[in-house]
Amino acid sequence: MSRPRAYLAGPEVFLADGAAIIAAKNDLALAYGFLPNGIAEDELNPAGLSPFEFGHRISLANEKAMRASDVIVANLTPFRGISADIGTAYELGFMCALGRAAYGYTNTVRPYFERLRDDYYHGAIARAADGATRGPDGMMVEDHGMVDNLMLDGGIETMGGILVRRQVEPARLWSDLAAFEDCLRAAAVRFGLAVRA
Amino acid sequence: MSRPRAYLAGPEVFLADGAAIIAAKNDLALAYGFLPNGIAEDELNPAGLSPFEFGHRISLANEKAMRASDVIVANLTPFRGISADIGTAYELGFMCALGRAAYGYTNTVRPYFERLRDDYYHGAIARAADGATRGPDGMMVEDHGMVDNLMLDGGIETMGGILVRRQVEPARLWSDLAAFEDCLRAAAVRFGLAVRA
Structure with a gap:
């Protein structure tokens, strides 16, 4: 082979x-x-x-x-x-x-979630009115327990x-x-x- | 159709x-x-x-x-x-x-080159000994006149x-x-x- x-x-x-x-x-x-x-x-x-x-x-x-x-x-x-x-x-x-x-x-x-939360948003994420976790720019912070996207x-x-x-x-x-x-x-x-x- | x-x-x-x-x-x-x-x-x-x-x-x-x-x-x-x-x-x-x-x-x-040079390296790029343009971290700064990678x-x-x-x-x-x-x-x-x- x-x-x-x-x-x-x-x-x-x-x-x-x-x-x-x-x-x-x-x-x-x-x-x-x-x-x-x-x-x-x-x-x-x-x-x-x-x-x-x-x-x-x-x-x-x-x-x-x-x-x-x-x-x-x-x-x-x-x-x-x-x-x-x-x-x-x-x-x-x-x-x-x-x-x-x-x-x-x-x-x-x-995981990706931690890098996004800590390195990109410096912890400033919160649950928004629509129930999703979002950064101060309004963007969704996804958490699928994954390495990346x-x-x-x-x-x-x-x-x-x-x-x-x-x-x-x-x-x-x-x-x-x-x-x-x-x-x-x-x-x-x-x-x-x-x-x- | x-x-x-x-x-x-x-x-x-x-x-x-x-x-x-x-x-x-x-x-x-x-x-x-x-x-x-x-x-x-x-x-x-x-x-x-x-x-x-x-x-x-x-x-x-x-x-x-x-x-x-x-x-x-x-x-x-x-x-x-x-x-x-x-x-x-x-x-x-x-x-x-x-x-x-x-x-x-x-x-x-x-273009990608400008974002890399200005936003990521804040201008601190230079020609290295091997002839390539590199950032202070030694990484190559490519410039193909492209939008991205x-x-x-x-x-x-x-x-x-x-x-x-x-x-x-x-x-x-x-x-x-x-x-x-x-x-x-x-x-x-x-x-x-x-x-x-």
């Missing part, structure tokens, strides 16, 4: 030490029996392209890689705000629509995956791969791969 | 006056010849369900509605941060994966849609539907519908 292909989604490409983390994730995926299918953006040549065209070229390459992949493992750790990287969210939806296996992880155990948690649930939450030290928010490995281990069982001890 | 179905994605459900805005969007979609396929969450009964189960029920209903839709019109106006609503991003990816027509709009003309802009481009940017008064950030209507007008042409003057 050929190795199942795993699309490793996440905002690592933006990190200062992103290349090393991506390499470590690729190595782990290989060790669990998957062929990692992330894109190395520097393989795409921007010469002669406008910034928009170059960005579109990356998008096309990523979509092609997703269509060729059997499973997505999405890093949903909050990125530049209270939610996951929005490009990763797009990719998770893309793979769920294709009916592919979907796994996710986040390196914080704080219900489409993300719900999509993974529908595709039979798991969404792993682990609390890591702040300095290791992006480099700690234990939760990522939890996903690989679960996906390896699903795909009938020999699982590491 | 039966009316094409339009999935109207966006964070309106969270707004204090969301119901009225959603009703106005549905009416406009109908006026342009589409059958709007948004979900009214209050049609789903949470009785006996855990918060997670109820959230998952909404997710399933939304995914079912998307699979039944011919086109998505996504409100990508920044929501609770520098990017679009993350649930909407998931839905845009979902529809692009299914090969459906994809349109988007945002009620600000400020390249997967969102790129997906709409690939599906042949348009991504409309309009600047509106702050008080009308969520209620101004001119850009939404631009999308409907373009989609109506694509679907061969009689277009309003």
Whole structure:
């Protein structure tokens, strides 16, 4: 049997030490029996392209890689705000629509509700006249006990995956791969791969 | 010919006056010849369900509605941060994966790069040793001249849609539907519908 292909989604490409983390994730995926299918953006040549065209070229390459992949493992750790990287969210939806296996992880155990209440609204939420909990801007503060927006948690649930939450030290928010490995281990069982001890 | 179905994605459900805005969007979609396929969450009964189960029920209903839709019109106006609503991003990816027509709009003309540089990093970005522009946290500051993350802009481009940017008064950030209507007008042409003057 050929190795199942795993699309490793996440905002690592933006990190200062992103290349090393991506390499470590690729190595782990290989060790669990998957062929990692992330894109190395520097393989795409921007010469002669406008910034928009170059960005579109990356998008096309990523979509092609997703269509060729059997499973997505999405890093949903909050990125530049209270939610996951929005490009990763797009990719998770893309793979769920294709009916592919979907796994996710986040390196914080704080649910979306807490991040919204404390980090975004600084505690200033209250029950409104309509019975809903709302912020001072009138917006509803949803609490489904989920990691992030219900489409993300719900999509993974529908595709039979798991969404792993682990609390890591702040300095290791992006480099700690234990939760990522939890996903690989679960996906390896699903795909009938020999699982590491 | 039966009316094409339009999935109207966006964070309106969270707004204090969301119901009225959603009703106005549905009416406009109908006026342009589409059958709007948004979900009214209050049609789903949470009785006996855990918060997670109820959230998952909404997710399933939304995914079912998307699979039944011919086109998505996504409100990508920044929501609770520098990017679009993350649930909407998931839905845009979902529809692009299914090969459906994809349109988007945002009620600000400020590109992602400016929001990231000014609103998130407060101007503190600089060229790093590797030649990339980075914030003080070392993260890359991408500039593709796009509305948001390249997967969102790129997906709409690939599906042949348009991504409309309009600047509106702050008080009308969520209620101004001119850009939404631009999308409907373009989609109506694509679907061969009689277009309003």
